[in-house]
Amino acid sequence: MSSAVLAVDQGTSGTKALVICPERGVIGTGTVPVYPRYGPGDRAEVDPMSLLDSVIAAGRQALAEAGEPVAAVGLANQGETVLAWDPSSGAPLTEAIVWQDRRAESICTELAPYADELAQLTGLPLDPYFAAGKMAWIRRERTREGVVTTSDAWLVHRLTGAFVTDAATAGRTQLLDLDDVTWSARARELFGLGSERMPDVVDSAGPVGTTTAFGATIPLTGLLVDQQAALLAQSVTEPGAAKCTYGTGAFLLAQTGKSPLRTSSGLVSCVAWRLGGRTDYCLDGQVYTVASAVRWLTELGVISGAADLDPIGSGVPDTGGVTFVPALAGLAAPWWRGDVRGSLSGLGLDTSPGHVVRALCEGIAAQITELAAAAAGDLDQPLSVLRVDGGLTRSALLMQTQADLLQIPIEVSALPDATALGVGAVARMGIVPGLTIEQAVPRWEPAAVYEPAISADEAAQRLERFRMHVDRLLDRSSSRPNR
Template sequence: METRRNGLKRESYVLSVDVGTTSIRCHVYDKEAQIRGSCITKVNLLYPEPGLVELDPEELWRGFVKVVNGAVQDSGLQMRQMETLGISTQRGTFTTWDRKTGVPFHNFISWQDLRAVELVRSWNNSCTMKAIHGVMMVLHFLSKNKRFQAASLIVFSTQHVTFRLAWALQHWKQLGQAVAEGNCCFGTIDTWLLYKLTKGLVHATDYSNASATGMFDSYQLCWSEFLCCLVSLPLSILPKVLNTGHRFGLTDPSIFGVSIPIMSVMADQQAAMFGECCFDIGDVKITMGTGTFMNINTGSKPHTSVAGLYPVVGWKIGPEVVYLAEGNAADTGTAIKWAQELELFSDVRETDAMASSVANSDGVCFVPSFSGLQAPLNDPKACASFMGLKPSTTKSHLVRAILESVAFRNKQLYETMLRETHIPIRKIRADGGICTNDFVMQLTADLFGRKVARPIQHEMSCLGAAFVAGLGVGFWKSQEELKKLQRTDRVFLPRNLYRMGDGGTEGEYTPILQSWEQALKRSMNWYGNP
């Protein structure tokens, strides 16, 4: 695509920024979706007390501006050549600010923050929740509607915004006063960035981010009045929900020197799904980063789960809404980093060779549960553990057991998706930092009995936001064109020697997997009742 300045043709490009849990990165993409310039900066997490995790809103904003300027400078291009801007952000991290001055009332409260854990536990054990569960069970019995069955099993989580926001409103008087005066704005990271980029003109989010807060009704596509009323969350502070592909506004020219149209805002996992071009029902994406997030495209209808899969809006572009069913394992990258800090290895790139240097894990099983176990077991009290240690156990055996646990959790999530959605799988693509590990990728393919593709670019969230923004301004014409730009580094084919098979076919990993599943059961409910 070209723009015309002073009678001269000038090539244009797409800017995209991904605000993750540990870093902010910006890429400049050309027409072939190749990266022409990049910049990255660290996200500084704050830990004011044990269990509390925060980010400084102004520091995050400065980091955002820094990476945009840095990426354009790295590309050797000029800011006026940037046709559009796309934004991808971590989910569930929020702040509130003064509607008149734009000054935050407090730091961002991260999705990892545990300050509301007692409030969540109290609600999950409350008579109100028991009554809701009972009513939903009756409605399911009468209607056979799975949505009521899922509601009868639902439990609240600290990872969703709902109770962390309720905690803030209960404990900080200035928030209550601002709400009463109609002077409080709530927003996840994307909303805050839109507000700052437009100098306060836009207070909005998109469907993908809203659907991940826990306060949004993905079936009705609106903020849940029932839930907000139940937990005393004021609807007046919530942002407007707009399409994922939408002209959100122009960046104020004082920020980057020119006005750049903001044409996409996306939650990171949904953006990664779009970056992987998983546009069709049955397409599966596995992101292995800090945690593992497995998503399947369920089409125009949200999936109702009874095993802990979460229905989220993938994206809404024009009238089309695409839903995803999502399962996650919280401690993928966390376990790798923990092992590195214990000096089991010095460089993550060593782990592939270490795991392959031994024939097996010597009977050692690792349970990756620093933050409990998610779907399908859904036990927040499970503990991380090594089991089966022997005098013969070496560092290589321990590393292999950790990497195996990543693939085993992938298998659990995958089988839960197959069992719950009954959707034929079309393709499986993996991204995230851990996907660079060949051992994990090969074992995942073996256990799935399906080929798993790894893209050349691993930062799919940034690319997905760029794709949506580019489609919005005609930089790219269609999703079919985007598929042609998809580049695969390697396709991992399942080896029959290890294949589990739909009927439980015996293979080398059958007894190992069974031992690991026993280890999971022994790790569950470890911390006992409160």
């Protein structure tokens, strides 16, 4: 019997599939792009069928390249992307509303008196980023038919016929009781979702059903939300360790162990994974626009793509007094101000594309430094190292800037596609009884380590300048008349 597994990472801008053999590593890959549509009013949506088609196509590509069967399949998902669909036919009833979408802002405003209660129940601040607000918006504005769920439940149903979601993905909805890891009747009531049929909450590793979507019949044995899958793949399994993924957005997660840690810093407390009925928890902080901010600069013609960050940014010694707060879709943790918009200030006649690129890298790194500081405060211990993955870790300029501002080493993953590797690990755990996380996850080895190259005083000065500009944006936004 084959010991290889098919690991599929269904992400915002595309789907990546790997065939992973425990002895030989990655032996097959497949990649299929996905094209979200962005519209006025901070809308972001995607055709659900394009998500399903990309999963099947990427999986088949990887299997064809591997040229051998697999024992199981694992699926990672976007987390907070939602849609309504018909449970009888599996047909989508709405577009999939992407995690970046802000159209549920009005619903969250209505629920503001219950924000503290919801945070205590679910570990999540009240914000349109999470799935519940989007689900409630679909029910109010689009359709009362079918079921409304996160995208993973629909994908799994289309692949296997099961109606499930894993505990970590359920924890991203703001409908899961953080302590009991069951659907919260009170949270569902507050969002007007009390009568909804909800998927069963299952462990990340274990048999869910079988699928023939990739050819031969294969058991689906691994389910995990994307950032938690990356956390697992980078062996961040002990309290105090942290990882950050630099993708469309950036996501910093810090492990907290077997008990949820209610945070006072603005971070999210959520399920890391549930294995064998035992739940691990983590802290989570988000930056909404990272690679998407690079794409924005590209569309403006400042650069031709992410590969330009280093050659153009390295052409100048500093930002030239330019400060970029890249809150192009609002500020997430620890501020949670989706109404705030980004700023680019300090421009002069001598400002070059290099200055703007350096300011963007510093703005991204400064936001992640704020998240790391908040995590250290909640954990009551400093972070000693940050493990990183994602496409933008290829930028030495961004990684060095991150090390400088954080004042700790940055370890860049030697293994690309950490999310797929993480869900591949839980898929293996789902078919091999007694397999531990340590045995399932490839041994951590960084491809590069960036040490701080500036003093702590200089780092503090640069962070203080960034915070001053963020404070101005917050004040300016708060002083605007309500619309």
